[in-house]
Amino acid sequence: MHYLLYKHLTGATYSGSIEKDMTIQEFTPKPFRLFADWEKQKDLATFIFRTYISILTFGKTRLFCIIDNNGRVRHSAYVIPKNIKYSFLKKGEYSIGPCNTPESYRGQGLYPYMLNYITSRDNRSSYYVFIREDNQASRRGAEKAGFVMCYDKIKDTKVLKIFKLVK
Numbered sequence: 001m002h003y004l005l006y007k008h009l010t011g012a013t014y015s016g017s018i019e020k021d022m023t024i025q026e027f028t029p030k031p032f033r034l035f036a037d038w039e040k041q042k043d044l045a046t047f048i049f050r051t052y053i054s055i056l057t058f059g060k061t062r063l064f065c066i067i068d069n070n071g072r073v074r075h076s077a078y079v080i081p082k083n084i085k086y087s088f089l090k091k092g093e094y095s096i097g098p099c100n101t102p103e104s105y106r107g108q109g110l111y112p113y114m115l116n117y118i119t120s121r122d123n124r125s126s127y128y129v130f131i132r133e134d135n136q137a138s139r140r141g142a143e144k145a146g147f148v149m150c151y152d153k154i155k156d157t158k159v160l161k162i163f164k165l166v167k
Contacts, residue, residue: 012146115145
């Protein structure tokens with residue numbers, strides 16, 4: 001499967017908003033504390049991914065979630081620094097993703113809002129998103145948040161999902 005690489009344009013912003021009953025929670029998964037207190041769902045796939053990524057990044061991965069007042073996660077996004085999985089990134093560059101919006105909450109502008117929230121926190125860093133080439137909705141959301149396609153062939157390995165630039 002191929003991915004497209006999008007880079008955030010410094011200074012670009014998204015003017016969307018979230019509902020008043022929603023907040024953004026931030027959490028740093030660590031090998032012995034993989035789930036935040038506010039998380040209700042704790043599945044094996046998430047456990048495996050967070051263990052893997054927290055070890056690769058020495059506990060520097062951040063998780064951001066948009067949560068409504070009923071405790072439901074409406075959108076989630078990881079911010080991952082350079083590591084072996086994204087070896088072509090430079091120091092001070094970050095990958096945003098994987099991102100997830102449950103199907104019942106899609107189309108509300110949560111993805112571009114979260115991308116804008118993350119990138120506006122630190123304008124000294126560079127941010128990238130990897131998007132499957134067939135995912136038109138994510139491509140449009142990233143573009144709304146000020147991301148532009150900068151590389152059109154990224155491939156992941158079958159083992160450990162390490163991303164490589166395809167020439």
